[in-house]
Structure formats: C-alpha cells, structure tokens
Amino acid sequence: MARRPRKSQAAQRARSAAPSRGQRRSPRRKRKSGGGFPWFRIAACLVIIASLFIGGLLVSIARDLPDTSGLEAVERTATITFLDQDGALIARRGSAHGHEVTIDELPPYLVDAVLAVEDRRFYSHPGIDVIGLGRAMVANLRAGRVVQGGSTLTQQLAKNLFLSPERTLRRKVQEMMLAFWLESRFSKDEILELYLNRVYFGGGAYGVEAASLRYFSRPASELGLGEAALLAGLLKAPSRYSPVNDAQRAAARATVVLDLMAQTGRITDAERIDAASTPIRVSRGASSQGAQYFVDWAAEQVRGIAGLDHGDLVVHTTLDVDAQRAAERALSTILDDDDLAAGAGEGALVSLAHDGAVRAMVGGRSYARSQFNRAVLAQRQPGSAFKPFVYASAFEAGLTPEDRRNDAPVRIGDWAPQNYNDEYRGEMSLREGFIRSSNSIAVQIAEETGRGHVARLARRLGIESPMRVDRSLALGVFEVTPLELASSYAPFANGGLRASAYGIDRIESADGDLVYAAAPAGGELVLDARTGQRMRDLFLTNVRQGTGRRAAVSGLTIGGKTGTTNDFRDAWFAGFNSELVTVVWTGNDDNSPTERATGGGPPARIFQAYLQNAPRHGLGAAPIAAPDALADILAASLDPSPEATSDAPATNAETDTDSGEDPIGAFLAGLGGRD
Template identity: 60%
Template sequence: MARTHRSARSRKGRMPVWLRVLTLMVIAGGLLTTGVIVHLARTLPDLSAIEPAPHSGETVLLDRDGRTIARRGQSTSAVITADALPQNLADAVLAVEDRRFYSHFGIDLIGTGRALMANIRAGRVVQGGSTITQQLAKNLFLSSERTYERKAQEVLLAFWLEHRFTKDEILALYLNRVYFGAGAWGAEAASRRYFSKPADDLSIGEAALLAGLLKAPSRYAPTNDSRRASVRATVVLDLMYATSRISQSERIDAASTPIRVSRGSSSPGAGWFADWVMTQVRELAPGHQGDLIVRTTLDVDAQRAAETALTQGLENPDWARGASEGALIALDSQGGVRAMVGGHDYAQAPFNRAVNARRQPGSAFKPFVYAAAFEGGLSPEDIFVDAPIAYGDWAPQNYGDRYEGEMSLERAFARSSNAVAVQVAEATGRGWVMRTARRMGVDSPLENTHALSLGAYEVTPLELGQAYLPFMNGGRSADAYAILSVRTADGDMLFEHEPRQGERVLADRILRQMDQLFDAAVSYGTARSARVDGRLVRGKTGTTNDNRDAWFAGWMDGLTAVVWMGNDDYSATTDAVGGAGPARVFAAFMSAAPVPPRGLDAVLADAPRSDDPIANLLSPPAQTLPMHEAEPAPEPVEAEETPAEDDDPIADLLGRLGGAQ
C-alpha cells in the first residue's frame, strides 16, 4: 500500500510527456533559429561603407547639336538628404509603398499579413509586403532572386538599417537609389528628367506620378505610355487621401490639373545608344567622380526618324513577314553614329542588336566579293552563266531556285545571283575576298570556304555599316565612333575627338564600277523598295537561309544605314526578305532623316587623287591573283534550301547560307 502511494506521488512530480516534448521542440527550434541567424549573418555583405547619401556624379549625354539625349548617374549637386526631404514626394512614396513606415521596426507585420491573405485568396502573388527598409536592403546589398535565404537576409539587413540610421535617413537613401524609368536613378534625377525641376518643387500630382513609377518603372514611365502613367498617378492620389496625407480638395485639384511631362530632346529608344556610349565614357574618364558632359555624334532628329521607321517595319505584317525584332544603325561619312536603334522596344528589351547581335549578312556580303573581283580585272560587263553549280557535294541554290542563264556581272549583282557570286569568288580567290572585306572594315572572323561568298559568317549591323562606308566615301575607310568630347562640369576637357582622313582602300575605278552595281540593284534589282523619289540611293539586300535574317545596307546623301530584321532565337521568319521590310525601313528612315544633300559625285570630287597610277589601282594586276587560295577541302553540304546532315557540323554551318534577296 505504501509502495503504491509513493508511485502515485512520483508520477505527480514528473513533467507530462507532451510538455517535455514541447519543451524540447522549443529548445531545438531556438537553437536551429540561432544557427540559421548566425549562418545568415556570416553571409551578409560588408555594411561598413554605406553612407546616407553617397553619389558618384552624373553624366549628361548631348547630341551633336548640344541637345540632351540622356542623363546617367546622379548629379553631385542633386542628392536628397535626410534634413531636406521633398515633402510631397515623401508623402506620395510612403502612401503607395509603406504607409506605416514611421511606426514599424523594419518589418511591417500588419502589411505582411494582409499581403499574405490577399495572395492566398488570389492563388498567386498579387501583393507584396516589403517595407521601404526591406526594399532598400535588397537594392543596396542583395540580388533580385526569389529564395527563402535571400528573403531572410533581407529581413536581417532591414533590422540592421533600422538600428544604424534614422527613419529620415533610410527614406533619403531609398529615394536616392530607386529606379524611376527612362534611365533616371534617384528621385532628384527623375524629377529633372520628367519635369525639368528639382524634387523640392514637385506638385502633389507630379509627386504622385513619380511614386507610381516605383511599381514598374518601364511600364508606367510617362515617356512610354502617358495614359497608363496618368491612371497610376490617380491611384497614388487616392492612397494619399486614404492615408490622410492630403485633403479631399487637394486630391481633386491634383487629379484635375494637367501634368506637363518633359519630352526631352531625345526619346526612349536612344537608351541603346546611351548604354553603348557609357561604356566608352568610363574608359575615357576612368575613376572620375564628378559630373561629366559628353557630346556625341548622335543626331536627335535622325534618331527619332530611325525609331519611327523601324517600329513601322516591325508592326506592319507586310514588311515584317514574321520578324519580331530588328536594328538600324546610321553612320556619317566620318563614321560618326547619327542614329542607333537596337530593337523594337528599349523598355522591354534593352539588348542592343545594332551593336551586339551577330547574324549572317547573306547577300549583303556580296559587294566585297565583287569589289575584290574588279580589283582582279573583271568588270560589270563581263558575262557569267547563272545556272546550278556544285563543288563536290556542295550545291548552293539561288533564291527560289530561279536561274536566268547568261548575264552580266551587273545584272547578277542586281538580281543577287548566288550561282554567279560563288563563281566570281572562286575565280578571284577567296583569300583575296577575305582581305578585301577586312581592308574595308569587317572585323569578325571569316573562313576560307565556298560559303564565304554567300555571307555565311556572322557580323553585326554596326560592323557591316562601317564596312560599307568606303563605297560612299570615295574609297576611304572610317571607323565607327560616338563621342566628340568629354569634359567636366567646370569645363575641363578630358577627351576630344580628332577628325582624321581615312585610309584609301578602294581605287577610283573600283569605286565607279561598284557604284554601277549598287545603282542597278536599286533601279531594277532586289533593292527597288529602297528607292526614294528624287534622291540618289545605293545599296544591297541580304536574306539568309530559311529567311532567318533580312538585311538592307546602303547609303544616300552622305549617310550610310544598315537595317536588320529577324528573330532573336534564330528561328525562321514567315517570308522576310531584304527587299521587303529592311529596304522599306531604309527608305522611310532616309526620307525623314535630316541629312545634307551629298551624292557620290560630290564625294568623289572631294576625295584626294594620287598622281601615281599604281597607287590608284590599289590591287595587283589580274594575272597575278591566284585563281584559288590554298585551303582544306570543305565538307560536303546539301543544297541551300535542304537541311544539312545532323552529324556534319561543317555542313550544318554552310547549310545556313545567305539567300539571293
């Protein structure tokens, strides 16, 4: 009996099993949480160098006439500080981004819970619960990847920021670093970009418009879609009223007052050019921390004409024919870039196809074949037979498998015969064709194969335009460039472009013979759509196998332009050819671009002549040219329109040959 009593008392003194399990779970959870926090703390970036309002200087890009193209970076005199926050903008940003900013400790539990419930109800992410402090932590130190570890780091950094800085300093840091679209980083830069005024002077409506951009800067930028930006600004005004930051009368007045957005001298599409130039500015002024003023070769009026023409080409089904992207580059006689359009929409895809997209030029490469042939002694009147040919198992075809029999080289060029171009290259020597292309400005790798004459090796639009310049320039080459000068805000010149006369790479005889060919292509050949009434137009089309790439390269009145259309994934288009969309885009651009009247005769008249007839020839006599350069025998390939064998990489390359158009 006594033993039973002691056992009962012992059981009463012991902790219940469920409580012991719960205690162990709490301890284990605490240890695990501590371990995770320690691990995350060790992986956090260095936080010692952060300052409330750092800046590295603003770069202002001007066109050749001094009109503003873009502003990049942040002006040393345009930094928002904690003791001078622009009240209207601060109210607008807090209303739309973090209404409890001054009451939470870096994490808004109420906002996070509300966003979680909304996302659960919608079955997808429709709201975010990040505070301004969390957004600042992500912008300052973290990547944009969506992982649990990155989110946990964001929370820890938010706590650190709240401990390190005051609320006003955090808000100033945020406003100075956030992106507002159109190349404007920071609220001060955005205010000057959109409204040509400092952030302190923003009206309530203007502040609401800027705050509305934070959700999706490119989508809501007024320079891209003014109506969408206006609707978004109205939403912000409603939130400002709902959070008692403005009165009802202020909301009504702001909503009913028209907002004048500064169009700026340039356009959103100039972003491709600005991005390209900024990489060069950093090389010309390494380590410079102050403001810079960069004068460029761009012509804002030509740039707008180029953007309009390419947009028209890509949005017109009869022109695009299945091409979803394009590029346009325009160069003056010195190689200065007058216009650069790197795609359909910079806001959606800032990848610069005019500079970085490497595509096969197809028949747009043939001018180098014919120039080499004329240097070797052939002439536009020489007769070749346009008929099916084969070199071993390689049998290139004309576009549409059409042949015309005997024809002059002028007609073969105008009609873009593949069969004749290959024969000409073989007779001249492919090595000489390669050297001619290199001499004129083609820098990309070329290979000594039969496919060379049909443009099977990739180039960029900028590179092709540069290589066409000697045809317009009286035989002189020119390197493409974009910067005329770089100076500090105080006027100190850091760099100034020195104009120089290009090297003579084509003799007069070759130049006039090539002009005869280009004229034929535009007059009665594949480039007829590039004609502009009353103007002297010269150029050549290009279309690659399966209509993957469509090109036009040519010039008019002292301006060389190259247009490319195709798809980024190299997929075949429906029926895109150089003589359709690209040639029409070229004509539309040239009709609107402000270029000085300057025909070929004027260029030739200005070009210095040598009294030495040997120097004027530039090339050795025809009989000294090798008929065939030494090379390894090319692998056999199928005809142009027939897919190459999958197990033959050489055949696969040559199977993507340029077509006749």
C-alpha cells in the same frame, strides 16, 4: 444474554490485514493530486522556454546586424554622363546621386505621392505597420503567393541601406529591428529625407534629385504633380515602370498613384483629373530605351580610354537622339506586325554618317528584355549583301556595268551553285545581274577577277571578320556584324573614303578638362572614283527597279543592296542616301528559319520607315543621282516585269548556307510575301 461467537484468530488477522474502504481510496487521491505539475505550470514552463529561445535567437540575429556608423555617408562610384551630338542627355552610368535635398525643398505633392503609394501611415506607426502587415498576409494567403508587401518606408530604408535583397525570415527580422532603431534615432522627416535621397529610381539614378534630372532634365523642386506621381510610381519596380523601358506602362502607373492620392485625400479630384490629362514629357534622351545599346557600346570604349580609376566624366557622343527614336520606331513597327515580320523575331539597325559617326544604333526589339546588342555582337552571314564587293573588285579589274555574261548554271570542280528556283535568264549585263542578284554571274566574275582580289578589296573597305576565301566567297558565306557591314558600305556612299564606325566625339572631366578627342574625319581613299561611280549606279538601280524597291523613300535618292541567306535565316538591307549609311538585319536569335523573310521584305521596310522619319540636316555628300542616260539604258535593257528580279537563298551543292536573292514578283504573285 447470548454471547457472540468468537471468530477464529486467523479470521481476525485476515480482517485486520485487509484495508478499509477509506484506506483503499486514500492512495488513489494522493496519486491523482501529486502525479505531475498542474497544467498552468506546464504552460508557464513552455512560455519561459520559448522566451529564452526567441531571446537567444534575437540576440544571435542582432549580433549579425551590419555596421550603421556610415549611415549618413553616401557611397558613390564615378559617374559617366552620356550626351548626344546636340548635348541632350542620353544616360548616366555609375551610381548617379543628386545632391541631398530636404523635405522643405520638395513640392508637398511629391512627398504625398510617395507616402500614398509606399506608406500611408508613415507618421503614425513606430517603424512597423501592424495593420499593413495583416492586410498583406490576408492578401497573400488568398492568392496563395506573395502579391503584396507589408514593409513600411522605414523598413525599406533599413533594407536599402544595410541589408541584402534576399527573402528570408532572418533578414526580415533584422529589417524590423533596424526599423525600430531608425525610428528611435531619427525624426520622421529625417527618415523620409534619408529615404528620398537614397532610394533607387531606375536608370542608374539614386535619390529623387538624380531621378528628376535623369527623366525630366530639371531639379525635383520644379516637378509638376504628374511628374511627381510618375517618380513615386517607379519605387515599386524601377525597371518595369521606367519611362525609358515602357512609357505607356509608366504613365499608367502614374495614374494609379494619382488615384491613390485622391483616395487618401492628399489631392482633390479636380487636381487628379488635371494632372492625369497633362502630358508628361520625358527628356529626349531618357525617352529612348534603345539608346542603351549604344551607351553599352560606348561605355566599354570609355573604360578603355580613361581606365578604371577615372573620376566623373562627360562623354559627348555622335548619337542623334531624334534619329535613334526614328530607328527604334521603324524596327518595332515592322517586327510587331506578324505579317510584315514574316517570322523574324529580332532585328538590328546601324546608321552612320558618311564619316563613320554612329547616328543611331538599335541592338534589338527591347533593351528591357534583352541587353544583347545584335548591331555590334551578332555574327550573321551577309549573303548577297556581300556581292557589291565582288562587283567593285570586277570593275577595278577593268570590267564595266555594260559587259555581258551568261546567266547559266556554272560548275567549279564538284561545286555547282544555283540561282533561286534554279532559274536562269541567259545573257545579260553585269548591271542586270546585280539587280537580279544572279548567283551564277557573281560567281563567274569572282573567279575571273580572283577570290583573293575580292577578299583584299573587302578588307580595304572595312570587312574585318575572317572570310572564307574559297569558291563560295562571292555568295557571302562567312559572318559579319551589322556595324561592320555598315562601315564597309560607307566608301560606296562618301566618294571612296574608308570610314571606321565611332561613337565618341570627346570626353571631358567633371571640371571641363579635355580627356579625349576623336581624330579629325578624313579617311584613307580606298575606292577609286570611277569604280565608286559605277557602284553607286548599280545601288541606285537596285532600289529603283531591283530587289530593294521597298526601301525607296519619296524625296530622297537611295541606293542599296538586299541579302537573304539559306533557308531564309537572315535578311539584310544595306543602303545609303546623301547623309547616312544604314544597315538593317532581321532574323531569329536561335538561327531558326523565318517564314520566307527576305532582304527586300522586313529589312527594306524598316530602312524605308527609318529614313522617312529620321532628321534631315542637309549635311554630307551631294545628293546621289543616276544620269539621265543611265535611265534610258535601264528602260531599254531591263525586263519591266516585277518577276525579273530575285532575292532569295540559292541551293548550293558545296554548302547549304550560300545565298542568292528572292524574286520581286513573288509578292505580286502571292507567294508567301516574298519580294
């Protein structure tokens, strides 16, 4: 048999050193099976790490949770209740909490209204409504912003009781934790009672009982279905839907709540229709949002009288809610009409009784949009509304309304004031100069009488603001507030008595003890009878035939004076009847020019609309009437054409803020609505 050839020892060693196919694969299998943890192990580690992190985060958040030991104690501050002159509620300031109510004391439909609009599944969820949260998330993702909330009523209670309103993830987690805690400690009815007795309903009212008294002047147990729906509708946005700020919006929101109640089977369609068709009557005081300007003003005085540590107080004010509502309607009606407003975006009205008691105060078009009280705080130039003080000073010095002066250009040193459109009418009586609001004649008699005497008389009658006692004083080139001007006009209406404006008649403690009482009416005599009668004749003539004709009210004897400042920035009407002294200002907050609005335009129209609807009590001085002889003189001496009177700003070489008056005939001539 042939022998296989022997291989060399070197070849054998090389073959033995080379690994076999199996040996070559084995190390790969070991590396593949042992090169890391399996995926499930990795996932388990991640879950453990995440759980530890979340647990630590929750512990950290829980450590910052607020103290809940005072849950059942209602923290409140002293409440100030403001009543009008007839005892009607105007407002409550402070933390106004009503007494605690139970579910059994409330009408079932009130509870149903709250649940329908705030938390439909309240009795079935454990404090967190997963369905509601999911629905809210979808709605917010679709809208690209937060349009819907998913908080339960329990979460809202937790937030209101313990947390700040900030919108952060940390606060939201704390809210959920507290909601679970509340649900574990209290029954559903107890949570609902806590909510209804703590939640804010706007208007300073915390709790359903306080809100019912605030808006309807009766306890929550006596509310009807429509009123219950209105209160439930406030919870989404108390200021936005408050009937104090917007009655129509509040009513529309109440209708939405009724619809939700019907959709969820809490009321029938017949009940919904009946409630929606029944008018909701908000209490007289609560229905006047503009009265909040007055309350702000009065509240500051209460703090000065009673101090900061007072208890609950009842403030009896001089405000007449019916007059207040008439004033608000008049201002909004004119300024909401672009043609009548003539570019005036804001306005203010102050109406005083002849003794200075404030009957109405409107500090702006909307208290909800701006709480700045223009009636008390806005410093604006009075323009020609200051000229009555010039004429009264001249009459005190011995001049009469029949004295004549030349309506012609005047120059005092390097200062040459001009009439409107640089128009002059020659010789005329002071009466005619007053109703035409001639700048020339006003400056002449101020110089004759003495500027110092004019300033002293204005101070005596009630002007308190600094006055520029220079050549432009006669044209009202300084700043006053509407309230100040109204007070200083009162002596012209009441027989010459100084009458400082006041709004508080008396203050009582919650127990009825007298804390403060206003001094009896009866001011100092600051205007003699002869001067007062002559001035009233001029005021009456101005409304009858002059720049104030649009302020005339059928059946009332009205006197007054218009004012318009340079570039038509400010327009005024200051006037009176036998009961009230009323000042109206219109203009723009940024002091920008209007569209040629004059005192005989928007302010006179507002004055007229107000007095047409203000209550007439038959109080005050006897009706003011011009003598028949005066009417004969007027008919003979005055140009009957409407173009004869002016009430618009004048051009002034010394200052561009002096004012005169604008022609009445401009309206008839179609010149941009001027009067």
